Structure formats: C-alpha cells, structure tokens
Amino acid sequence: MSKILIRGARVLGGEPQDVLIDGAEIAEVGQDLAADGAEVVEAGGKVLLPGLVDLHTHLREPGREDSETVLTGTRAAASGGYTTVFAMANTFPVADTAGVVEQVWRLGKESGYCDVQPIGAVTVGLEGRKLAELGAMHESAAGVTVFSDDGKCVDDAVIMRRALEYVKAFGGVVAQHAQEPRLTEGAQMNEGVVSAELGLGGWPAVAEESIIARDVLLAEHVGSRVHICHLSTAGSVEIVRWAKSRGIDVTAEVTPHHLLLTDELVRSYNPVYKVNPPLRTEADVMALREALADGTIDIVATDHAPHPHEDKDCEWAAAAMGMVGLETALSVVQHTMVDTGLLTWAGVAERMSVKPAEIGRATGQGRPVAPGEPANLTLVDPAYRGTVDPAGFASRSRNTPYEGRELPGRVTHTWLRGRATLVDGKLQ
Incomplete structure (x- = not known):
C-alpha cells in the first residue's frame, strides 16, 4: 500500500x-x-478523528435486503466516517447461532468499507424464552462479545440474569433494549401532553426506567457487564448515574436523534418521526445532552434502522419504527454537542470511537492518532x-x-x- x-x-x-x-x-x-x-x-x-465506531447498527441482511444489505450499510457507514459497525441480531433468520453471525461477519469482510462485528441474540428467535448459543457465537470466527435482543426487551428477569452470568465467563456484555412490554402495549409515541392531545397510545418513561433499574441491580448481583441501548429519558439518566456511583459495571448509549428531536414533531403525523424508543420531551433532550457531556452516558450510537419506502410512507399507526442515521450522526453530534460547547472534538472521539470500541472489544479500533x-x-x-x-x-x-x-x-x-x-x- x-x-x-x-x-x-x-x-x-x-x-x-x-x-x-x-x-x-x-x-x-x-x-x-x-x-x-x-x-x-x-x-x-x-x-482528524480516529475512525468512528457504531455499537448499534441494523444492516438487515440476511432477510430484509429490500431495506439494507451489509454492502449498502457499510458504504453508508464509510460515508459517515465509520470504520466499524456492530450489526444487530434482529435479521431473518435471527443471528442466534454461530452460522448466522459468521455469515454476517464474512459479508462484512467482503464489503471492504468498514469492519462488521455481528451482535448475537440473547434468546432463541428473540422470543425471550431460551438462551441462544452465546458461547458458540463467541467461539465462532465472528468472535461475538456483544449480545442483544434489540427491538425486543429481555423482560424475563431470570433469563436476563442467566445471560449476564453466561457472558461474564468470557468478558462479554448484554445490551438491553429497555422496554417493559406490558407498559407499552399499543404505544405509538411518548406518553405525555402531545400524545394526549393527538389521541395516540403513549409509551411511558417508566417502561424504560423500570427495566434499567432492574438490570443494573442484576448486573451488580452477578458482577457482570450490562449496556443500555438508546437511553431516552431524564429518569433513565439518573438511574444510570446512581448505578455508576455504586460501581456497577453499566454503560449506556444515546442516539443522535434523541439529542435533537422532540415529540412535538409527531404533531405532523409524519411517520419518519416514529421510532423506538420514541422521541421524548425537550427536558429529556437537555438531560441527555448534559449526561453525554459529563460521561454518565458513555457513547453515541446511531440505531441506524433502514426501512423501504412502503414501510414508512403510510399512515402513522401502520408505519415501521426507525430512522437511518449513519450518514448524519456526526453532523447531529456537532450541532448538538460541539457547536453548543458541551463537548470538544476530543470528547466526540471518546464517545464515538474510543469508548464504543472498548465496550465492544473492537480490536484495532478507537485507537489514538499516533505512530504505530x-x-x-x-x-x-x-x-x-x-x-x-x-x-x-x-x-x-x-x-x-x-x-x-x-x-x-x-x-x-x-x-x-x-x-x-x-x-x-x-x-x-
């Protein structure tokens, strides 16, 4: 070269x-x-920054190549400055076996645009009933270290405890989609003033916060690592801050869209603003920015969630949840954190490269800009x-x-x- x-x-x-x-x-x-x-x-x-690392990307392949492929997703990642992405497990078939994670890993190698590290499912089929082959996925060529049922919450406390115990043996981490399902049945947006005015089913903050509270206590009990996906409320920030003060091994991420957008945008009924967890209030946005600045929230992760036109260009209730984010993430972080004086560029590197690489054990990524x-x-x-x-x-x-x-x-x-x-x- x-x-x-x-x-x-x-x-x-x-x-x-x-x-x-x-x-x-x-x-x-x-x-x-x-x-x-x-x-x-x-x-x-x-x-000049170390290459960005995204701990939360949906590449959709295998199974939903109409919305994204490993090739198109990694091209988007390179466009956004990323050199590593962690691919979530909610594919078809689900990435709950060594065979599927190795397929995704090999597709990433073939693409050549960035490193692709598969995330393994916590439970078989994302069904929350039986642990997936965590050890086999870790021992595979893909070397999986992060496990998540993202898109669904591991709501069974016993299953979550067992997963935390299992990954502890090889230094893995369970990344939780914190959403108590019984509290969010029929939810369409953040529960609050706007949902009441629009007559849309509300997604209460406590549905996120209660799971985070349970899981940090489980992680403390087991002595294992837990990572909170797409944290979105001021209350969640306080729980994570408390857990860290106790020495619990918890990390958390925030998405660019939760640093900028609020539930007021839902008044347009434009399904582009429909996402899980939902857009929250201005007070939540400000709390998330402050928490990212002070290190309570460790990283920015995109939750890049591509959908084909027909899944979003429809009435609100029928629309899929999710937003693409790889190509705009750094710009949103500059707008909300750097240009506001909350973070320096060194702080951006820490939260978008160094720390996510550490959490995911991404070898050779998130390294200093230094000789060797x-x-x-x-x-x-x-x-x-x-x-x-x-x-x-x-x-x-x-x-x-x-x-x-x-x-x-x-x-x-x-x-x-x-x-x-x-x-x-x-x-x-």
Missing part, C-alpha cells in the same frame, strides 16, 4: 499537524513532515453547512428525519487500515 500524507489536520481538534500513513499504520505525527512519493491530502485545518497505531481515521470539515438530501445517501433506505434540515459538518475522508474508503466525500 502507498504512503499518504495528511497535511495540516487538527488532530482531535487541536493545532494543525501532519499525519503520515505508511501501509496500514500511522508512521509519523508532527510538523512539516515529508515523504517522497506519498499521496498528499491537504486537510486545511479540518478535524492502525490507520483507521476520519477527516471532517466542521465549517461545512449543508442541507440534508437523502437522495444522495449510500444507504438503500431514505427514512431520515433530517431531510431538508441544515446541519453542520461533513466527512470528507475515511481510511480503513490505511486504505481510503471515502475521498472528498465520494466512496471509493
């Missing part, structure tokens, strides 16, 4: 430096570097302002809540182990 000299990049938002890539690794970082024959990328003060480290890198232009146009997405689906909205920042380059997957905003 050839040498690449990134000239004048603000590493983690600091002072401009040069970064020399030699093959798959970073060779040098410093001022006025020279390399004969190197391809030169003039960064011009753009921000893998050249998994993202170059972003924070001065850019543009209007979101889903027609230009690499994802197969277009169900974005940001269409027509102006957002800051643009990923211009992405490198996976020294190989460019995105150059000047164009996929390679």
